[in-house]
Amino acid sequence: MSFTEVPALDGRAAAAARRRQDLLTKPAGALGRLEDLSVWLAACQGCCPPRQFERARVVVFAGDHGVAAAGVSAYPSEVTAQMLATIAGGGAAINVLADLAGATVRVVDIAVDCDGERSGIASHKIRRSSGNIAVQDAMTPEEAAAAVEAGRRIADEEVDSGADLLIAGDMGIGNTTAATTLVAAVTGLEPVAVVGRGTGIDDAGWSRKTAAVRDALFRARPVRSDPVALLAVCGGADLAAMAGFCAQAAVRRTPVLLDGLVVTAAALIAERLAPGARNWWQAGHRSPEPAHSSALAELGLEPVIDLGLRLGEGTGAAVALPVLRAAVATLADMATFPESGVSGPGMP
Numbered sequence: 001m002s003f004t005e006v007p008a009l010d011g012r013a014a015a016a017a018r019r020r021q022d023l024l025t026k027p028a029g030a031l032g033r034l035e036d037l038s039v040w041l042a043a044c045q046g047c048c049p050p051r052q053f054e055r056a057r058v059v060v061f062a063g064d065h066g067v068a069a070a071g072v073s074a075y076p077s078e079v080t081a082q083m084l085a086t087i088a089g090g091g092a093a094i095n096v097l098a099d100l101a102g103a104t105v106r107v108v109d110i111a112v113d114c115d116g117e118r119s120g121i122a123s124h125k126i127r128r129s130s131g132n133i134a135v136q137d138a139m140t141p142e143e144a145a146a147a148v149e150a151g152r153r154i155a156d157e158e159v160d161s162g163a164d165l166l167i168a169g170d171m172g173i174g175n176t177t178a179a180t181t182l183v184a185a186v187t188g189l190e191p192v193a194v195v196g197r198g199t200g201i202d203d204a205g206w207s208r209k210t211a212a213v214r215d216a217l218f219r220a221r222p223v224r225s226d227p228v229a230l231l232a233v234c235g236g237a238d239l240a241a242m243a244g245f246c247a248q249a250a251v252r253r254t255p256v257l258l259d260g261l262v263v264t265a266a267a268l269i270a271e272r273l274a275p276g277a278r279n280w281w282q283a284g285h286r287s288p289e290p291a292h293s294s295a296l297a298e299l300g301l302e303p304v305i306d307l308g309l310r311l312g313e314g315t316g317a318a319v320a321l322p323v324l325r326a327a328v329a330t331l332a333d334m335a336t337f338p339e340s341g342v343s344g345p346g347m348p
Contacts (some may be wrong), residue, residue: 001145004225006276008062008306008331009043017042020049023336026347037282037327044255044280045164049332053330056321057095057163058314059154061243065174065240066132067216072126072177072200072209076176080173081114087171087313088121094169094313101321105314108154110147112172123133123152130236133178133219134212137233144232144240148273152245154269166249167284167321168242169314170262173199176289177209178289179265181216181234184222185300186268192332196261196289198310227272235269242266243273250277252282256319257324260310264295271299271319282324283337284317285309 008159030238041050058348062084068077084135086092087107098105101175109115109122113129126147130138139147176198191213197206216234221279223229227285231240242263249269258264276302278299286292286303287310304320336342 001148002271003247003274004251006274006280008127009279010046011043012025013046014039014043015046016048017331020331020336023338024175024330024334025337025340025342030332032306034323034327034330037304037324038331040282041255041324041328043333044253046106050328052325052328052332053165055162056101056165056167057158058098058103058105058167058169058170058318059158060107060171060313061238061242061245062107062109062171063175063236064113064128064172065178065236067134067212068174068178069132069204070134070208070212072198072201073173073202074205075114075173077173080131081112081169084112086120092313093311093315094318097315097318101318102325103321107171110150110241111185119213119301124241126150126237130178133181133216133234133301135215138178138236139232141229141232143237144228144235145175147237147238147240148228148231148244152248155245155248158247159254163254165255165257165324167257167259168245168263168266169259169266169317169319170238170242170312172236172238175236175238177212178234178236178239178290179262180289181220182211182239182265182268183295184217185220185230185234189294193278194291194308195319196291198289207271215259217291226335227269229267239266243269246270246281247277249273250274250280254280256281257284257320258282258301259284259314259317260312261289262293262312265293266298268295270299276325284320287316
């Protein structure tokens with residue numbers, strides 16, 4: 001599967017943004033990370049100063065994972081469908097946080113273990129649940145390719161509808177086990193170094209989860225260099241769709257705020273599907289999951305915030321979105337030294 005070549009960021013807009021930062025009424029570098037983010041956004045949009053986001057959009061990819069039957073989660077698998085309905089009804093954490101940040105939410109059923117009754121949610125459904133990756137493939141190669149293509153189409157739908165910033169979120173019991181396996185497969189790290197507590201599992205649950213990741217990794221060894229085959233063996237339809245989504249957003253010159261472990265694991269695969277896509281992404285936050293820090297390091301991304309969030313759904317990225325808005329506003333709306341009559345560095 002091939003993606004159109006990922007375009008480069010606009011270097012001229014980035015240089016103009018840095019020059020403008022030096023003219024703002026503040027000491028150089030005084031706004032810290034906000035300055036770097038404003039330069040990145042100018043480069044993404046191809047203009048200086050960048051425009052404030054008018055249609056920030058969160059897309060939550062929902063899917064069940066057969067590995068949940070191995071006791072790797074503190075919650076039963078039926079919670080996925082229940083939370084799908086909660087998000088669709090506007091009552092989940094992501095709905096609250098997205099509204100606060102000035103974003104809207106869409107939820108998509110990619111592989112939830114229930115019948116798709118609401119066409120708007122299930123229009124991209126690939127299958128009911130992914131297989132138990134400890135003992136079987138998550139899906140067929142054809143389903144993996146179809147899931148990546150679904151994510152690509154969803155990104156196109158959102159960009160064509162005017163989205164100027166995208167956030168990918170996840171919902172699915174057992175998905176951190178699949179995500180951790182993908183991270184370990186890409187980075188070469190051992191399961192004990194990357195397996196975390198997910199939904200809050202106890203020591204026995206952690207041992208079961210570590211064993212499941214170990215067994216899935218063993219099965220995935222022959223396909224580690226093939227991103228779509230790797231998704232088929234030890235990922236999941238939802239992870240594959242998120243990979244396609246993140247890759248296509250970059251192809252479409254649209255910045256993405258990544259969320260936690262599950263989305264970032266998918267982004268690792270997206271970078272292999274569309275090299276250079278990571279230049280169009282920022283890491284919204286850092287979760288306590290060890291595999292998340294490993295995935296961020298592999299991508300060379302520094303999280304915008306670090307609040308110990310581990311919910312998923314896109315919540316960490318939604319909390320980070322106002323920081324990006326602040327980066328745009330300060331570069332666009334602050335007065336410069338010449339405009340204000342304030343003496344700049346080295347001036348009388």
